[in-house]
Amino acid sequence: MPGSDSAIPGQGSMQTDTDPPIPASWALWRDRRGRLSWLRVAILALLLFPLAKAVIDWGAITHGARPINDLIHRAGFWTLVFLGVTLAVTPFRSVARYGMLVDVRRMLGVGTFCYAAAHVSLYFADQGYDPAKFLHELTHRWYLIIGGTAWLGLAVLAATSTNGMMRRLGPLRWRRLHQLVYAVALLALIHYFQQTKADVTVPAFAAGLFGWLLLYRVLSWWQETSELSALSLAGLTIVAALLTFTGEAIGIGIAFHVSPWLVLADAFNIDAGIRPGWEVLAAGIAVVLVDAVRSRWNGRAARARPLRQVKIET
Secondary structure, eight states: OTTTTOSSSBTTBSSOTTOOOOOOOSOTTBOTTSOBOHHHHHHHHHHHHHHHHHHHTHHHHHTSSOHHHHHHHHHHHHHHHHHHHHHHHHHHHHHTTOGGGGGGHHHHHHHHHHHHHHHHHHHHHHTTTOHHHHHHHHHHOHHHHHHHHHHHHHHHHHHTOSHHHHHHHOHHHHHHHTTHHHHHHHHHHHHHHHHOOSOOHHHHHHHHHHHHHHHHHHHHHHHTOSSOOHHHHHHHHHHHHHHHHHHHHHHHHHHHTOOHHHHHHGGGOGGGOOOHHHHHHHHHHHHHHHHHHHHHHHHHHHHHHHHHHHHHHO
């Protein structure tokens, strides 16, 4: 899903702007050549993990006050998680020097839509399967209007994620369409914040991570390269963390009528809990370290290759 990545296949979708189409196959565990792909197996396991966890927690869910509501929130949360993972494919295939990651972007994108569809379907069930009531709620509550719009966006991306639709629309129009994923991500985050009553720590952390992913694309576009230097990665990490601190402080200040400066000052009070900005900073530093390790590893491999060739020739 995006034009630089998308939610469903392509750089605007779940594949990438220049990636060749991946043959359709029901054997999700096989790569484009028909061979068993352990990467695909791992991603399939990741996509099925929330279902397995729901089965394990089934007793607690059914004995809760609102079982269906619990499932609605679970499906919505994992929709956001997998949307983020999908958008992370582009930067991480570059940082980790692992181009094969693009092979699972479509799978991740379609999986994201499946959880979004489950989220909406469960809400329909919670409304007693009453179409009139369901549509009324969907068109009269702002958080549902925003969430429903995000779902429609994902549906469009999923419907156009096939190779056939790519050919029909043409690469340029298809790529532009799948830029829609960024709007979908923004709407999904707003919907998530609206659903959070008091503690916005997790939504703020999610927003910070999505901000990092967007900044990565903006910086890549500005520098006209898909491989950012360690210095650039460190810089965008600091900016993303600062924006997370600032956004959380302003949000809490508005919600509870306190000075954002007081909220920012409390960010250094570890006893009050680790703020999302620190978590975003830690995640970004981890990415920089991975980039440094992979860069050093690749440098060694490049130096070792000519030596092996010399030995073979002699």
